[in-house]
Amino acid sequence: MWRLVRVGLSLLLLAGCGEATPGLPGTLEWDRITRVAEVSEPVQRWLVAEGERVTAGQPLLTLDPRRLDARLAQAEGELDGARAALAEARQGPRQETIAAARADLARARAAQTLADADYRRSLRLFQRQVLASAELDQALALRDQRRAEADALAARLEELLRGERPERIAAATAAVAAARAHVDDLRVDRERLVVTAPRDGRVDDLPFRPGDQPPAGATLVSLLVGDAPYARFYVPVGRRATLAVGDPVTVHVTGLDTPFAARVESLAREPVFTPYYALAGDDASRLVYLARARLTDAADERLAAGLPVRVELGREP
Known part of the structure; x- marks a missing residue:
């Protein structure tokens, strides 16, 4: 989290010093859900591959059932x-x-x-x-x-x-x-040795290979879910008062020429950098708030999580 904040602040400072690219820095993200190991048993086999689309209830991988x-x-x-x-x-x-x-x-x-x-x-x-x-x-x-x-x-x-x-x-x-x-x-433990998808989505990560024995509580599979990704970006203190949930914004994804329309769906009430009571003078420009804007244009589901983005607000100062 702090690494992302530092990157965001660096981009903000560059923008203030004449950076040509407009907008606020952030990253493209998908809603993510994970399935964890409830018991420590070796991975028996995968039933899907990373990047594959899956439906709710579809088996994803199996764990060795012999002990249970x-x-x-x-x-x-x-x-x-x-x-x-x-x-x-x-x-x-x-x-x-x-x-x-x-x-x-x-x-x-x-x-x-x-x-x-x-x-x-x-x-x-x-x-x-x-x-x-x-x-x-x-x-x-x-x-x-x-x-x-x-x-x-x-x-x-x-x-x-x-x-x-x-x-x-x-x-x-x-x-x-x-x-x-x-x-x-x-029997419940036995059934859960076959790990299934709780929702429709796309397999993002299978961290363990067949034969590995993950500990109880370890993430077995990570899924990206939802119809569209969202931009997670950072709003400077000077724009926080004029931005509200529901406002339209434009998201520029690095590597793509066509921007995406989006709408703000969450806006933090507390800053994610230096607390306001420790700031004075020019340091106040470093105060930022974490926000999320869901893409409303049709976005390719293959857009990778973590891509850098810049978000243009409805009214730039």
């Missing part, structure tokens, strides 16, 4: 597992599982009955002083163990008959939602 494809496949597998867990939680246990639990409980009840009988028999023998107290203690412990096992299996069977708790179903539902969101996020 693997991550997407993993995420889709996790989503399938979460859905299966949710379906199992909603349907409850299979009848075969319930039948097996009933059989385990019956076996535990039979073992409990046998342990109870052994304990009563050992107690009678102990009371007759035929059995030692240690053996009675063992029979009592075995009876209590068999009772505990039967109670645990009875509780397990009751849980199966009632089905999964609502909290577990809610947790399984949340797990499915999280897995689905992760898959959707990766």
Whole structure:
């Protein structure tokens, strides 16, 4: 920006010293949009060339999808597992599982009955002083163990008959939602590995070659868009008060004999050179304002951005 300002000021000073070419200095520009890399992956191939006209939605280049494809496949597998867990939680246990639990409980009840009988028999023998107290203690412990096992299996069977708790179903539902969101996020990233044109325009720059791996956030392609270019020029303080948005101007492009009609579409309110409060006397002539004038004549779309121009205002001083 400051380099352009210095060039503009030099041209202004030359004009003030008798430069024959009329007008204010500037450059020809196009509206520009860029597409950036959202992930760092190697450039796979170009689908267009620099200078080529493209339409909105047209693929411009592709990035290597292998890493994202693997991550997407993993995420889709996790989503399938979460859905299966949710379906199992909603349907409850299979009848075969319930039948097996009933059989385990019956076996535990039979073992409990046998342990109870052994304990009563050992107690009678102990009371007759035929059995030692240690053996009675063992029979009592075995009876209590068999009772505990039967109670645990009875509780397990009751849980199966009632089905999964609502909290577990809610947790399984949340797990499915999280897995689905992760898959959707990766699918968006996968789609954006094919870089497309957001608007009709012309390819201006493809800074990376196939095989290069641009970092995330790097510009992959630059497009020039819009129906006509504009002149970016610098207005001296002496003309700022008499120029307004919408005023007609004439743009002379270096290298072309025919000028172009244009209309001012923006005019800065603040100077782009030395601040006004630091200027005095002759230095005030160095105060300039950045302006833009859109070409209204039919302009060749091949006009390059950055060409030097001189802009004639409606009334030269």
